[in-house]
Amino acid sequence: MPLLEGKKALIFGVANHRSIAWAIAQSLASEGAQLIFAYQERMEKYVRDLAAKIPGTELVLCDVQDDAQLDSAFAKTSEIFGGKLDILIHCVAFAPSSELENPFFETTRSGWQTALDISAYSLVAMSKRAQPLMKENGGSILALTYMASERVMPKYNVMAVAKAALECSVRYLAFELGEHNIRVNAISAGPLNTLAARGVSGINDFRNQVATVAPLRRNIDQSEVGDTALFLSSHLSRGITGEITFVDAGYNIMGA
Template sequence: MPLLEGKNALIFGVANHRSIAWAIAQALAAEGARLALTYQERMEKFVRELAEKVPGTPLIPCDVQSDEQLDAAFAKAAELFDGGLDILIHSIAFAPKEDMENPFWQTSRQGFLTALDISAYSLVAMARRAVPLMQARGGGSILTATYIASERVMPKYNVMAVAKAALECSVRYLAYELGAYNIRVNAVSPGPVNTLAARGVPGFTTMRDHMTEVAPLRRNIEQSEIGDASLFLCSPLARGITGEVLFVDAGYHIMGA
């Protein structure tokens, strides 16, 4: 029997076929999960085309900076999934372009707040709404996507690195508090992959080239490898794992430079 037969998964963060969230969605669907994908209005066309590749996958509009839209998205998910949710995928990150390009010490107040709101607080906001739906299923799994810049200086990653650090800390606190409801909370930390968000990071190509030279496996990773690792964390195979950051970066994170 497929690992996720009968499981319901709500996925935030699909923008196009290169999205980490899409790689995760494909892996979950391949193991029997029923999906619902959220989308930003400007990305609807691309997300709809992808959803058609997994027959029966509904779309839900949602701007994560709006509490009203988050409420509506989870209410719709509850309707689609008969009141129960097993898996929540959070793969969302954003910082204003100028605050990525300028030196970190020149980060604007609004840019800082925007990056933390969209990239980190949104996980907390989603978890709060997911808890009652997961309780109805006897527990669940929440998974987010982070990056090693939360721990080490990656030039030009700037305020996004701070947001990822906040995201990882949020994972630990959520894991601690939601464990009482049999809800696991983890993060996957991939190497630099060619996503829509990554292409907005100055020096992204340099990051990819450096990883290929330094990582023990002497290569970069593929989106499918992120999907497979995420599938593991969301499946019963990882039922004893919570509060963790799983690196999927060809071993890059163990190196000193």
């Protein structure tokens, strides 16, 4: 039997074929999960095109900064899935480009608020709405983070702060939702060629460094993150919660 036979997953963050969220969607679908993609209005065409590649995938409109749209998205998810949700995937992050180009000490109040609202608070907002759909049978909530939460990565700036807040949120959510058998984890992925990564200056140089320094002497690809998400979404990881799992060819263990 497929690992996720009969399981129902709501995925935020699918944008194009290079998206980590898309790789996760493919991995979950390959093991039998039924999917819903939550999308921003401006991304609708791209998301619809990808959803069509996985038969049965549904779509719900949602801007994560709009509580009314979050309420609507989870209400529609409940309607489609019959009041049940097993898996929630959070692949949402954003900071204004100027906040990544300017020195960190020039971070603006509005840029800070935007980055933390979209990249970190949204996980809390989603989890609040997922809990009623998961509390009867348990579930898995999974977010994406990056090691800049712990180490200085030049030009990552306020996004690093947002990722640190996201990781702390994972731990608090794991503690509070654990009594309902809801697990909350995050994957810290190595640098990938995604739309979001292209907004960070020097990302290609860093990818070259990872391929040289990492124990596996290579970069990862999106499918490796997707398959780790599959594991963390399945019963195989039923004893794991509140953890940050690195998928970066081992780069995080190195001193340089």
